[in-house]
Amino acid sequence: MLKFIGKRLLQLIPTLFFVSVLIFSLQQLLPGDPALVMAGEERDPQVIEQIRKQYRLDQPLPLQYVYWVKGVFSGNLGESMRVKEPVLKLILEKLPVTMQLASMAIVIALTIGISAGVIAAVKKDTVWDYGANIFALWGLSTPNFWLGIMLIFLFSVQLGWLPASGYVRLKDNWEASLASTIMPAFVLGNAIAAVLMRHTRSAMLQVLESDYVRTARAKGLLERRIIVKHALRNALTPVITLGALEFGTLLSGAVLTEQIFTIPGFGKLIVDAVFNRDYAVVQGVVLVTATMFIVLNLLADVAYHLVNPRLRP
């Protein structure tokens, strides 16, 4: 097991290297002289010269990269041009907000996705199955920003049940906090529920045809017990690992969802940074999300090996 983890960790090094090159080279896409762009409206030659010095733009590219990576390793992701604060501090401030949203979304997605998947598999080729499949197609095809707008229209404008925008911190007032995040969490969870439903359905169909389920049936066990204890438990393993890969979808979705519900999280941070041409923040957010995704992927892989006895050496 340790050998496996070690091997996977070693494989991370080249991936992380390319991620860093990718993010560093984003800066090279800026049309024209980056110092000029970063200086914004001010075209004071002195300011431009200072920016050039500060960001080492006068040095050759590989050297700039080395300085940048060195900074990243010491926790320095640069400084926001707009609010003059370290990028890492901004990211750490916003992270808990998005994490709250993401955890709520995952709970919603697991609840809807797995139960719909189980029902669809057990009642294969019935109205229930078709219904669950239509739900999955709907979830995969609805743009989450449109769903968000429609929910605001229904629950905030028409019914007046929930706040249309804004965010209350969990520790300040948990009820208001849940009210302010339930709609965006549902929007985020909806798309992932669709993916989980499809995975659960196919995994369950496979397991339900297996020998041990037939044995359980032959023993005369209750069907409900067979489905929950024998089938679902085994079907869940691939579902959970594949579900971990949906973390990227979650973060992508958070960008637009937070924008619509004006929730001051991670997604809002990157959109605001894009509009304010705060490039260091954009790079920092991409770097942090990519690293989180890679680590989560590794954990999912390890977990998969741990729970699957056939993969153990």
Added chain:
Amino acid sequence: MADTAQALPLTERMAVESPARRAWRRLLRRKGAVFGLCVLGVFVVFAVLAPLIAPYDPIVQSWSAVRKPPSFLHIFGTDDVGRDVFSRVVYGTRASLFAGVISVSIAVSVGVPLGLTAGYRGGLIDALVSRMTDAMLACPFIILAIALAAFLGPSLGNAMIAIGITTTPIFVRLTRGQAMQVKVEEYIEAARAVGNPRWRIALVHILPNIFPAILVQATLSIATAIIAEAALSFLGLGQQPPQPSWGSMLDSAQRFLTTAPWMAVWPGLAIFLSVLSFNLIGDGLRDALDPRSR
């Protein structure tokens, strides 16, 4: 080949059906796929014949028709500066379909050759290409597309490039995996044994065999690309106003939800239906092209 076909007796010749024809026949047997094709057909007609279908100019503003609810004059209502929402939805089809098809074409034309080379040649090239693919796939799709579009500058063209680049690693990984599976088949060994050069084996013997998988993925990727373009336009990084785009229409609609909710309904429904149609066609193609399914 033509000679052998001629030599076949009539009954057998009728039984010989090209793979493309068979796939098409199977696709038409699936209700979902047929529905998808019909919906897509309507959107294609919208895009091509937009000037004939749209009753009003999609850009000209009219201060006497600001935020009018749907009526006989304006079936989808009007927006905050008096433009006909139906006309803008019709013209918006162009940006969305165009963005979907072009960005996926970029991804296919870069991703497939890279994946084919990596999968067939293996070794150092494979290691390099695979790690680069891993790195790109590690960045969440929309976040990478936003970052690229932000650095490239806001425009529909740059949005398509950004989405195309972000979609590329999916095709690299798919083609590589498929090529690795196919290259150990006996017919590839036979092709190598008779002295075919490597490029010929890759293009003539491997590529046609993995084409179905690429086609299915491309169809599903167009669906994702349409959502991505709408998302970028929603954020102001795609199609620039006053040119109509479903994403930017939703952006302005959001500010008038209390007074003009119809502004938000139609462009969103258009995105949903076009994405749904590509998803349905993609699912249908997957089943139709699968040799194991009957």
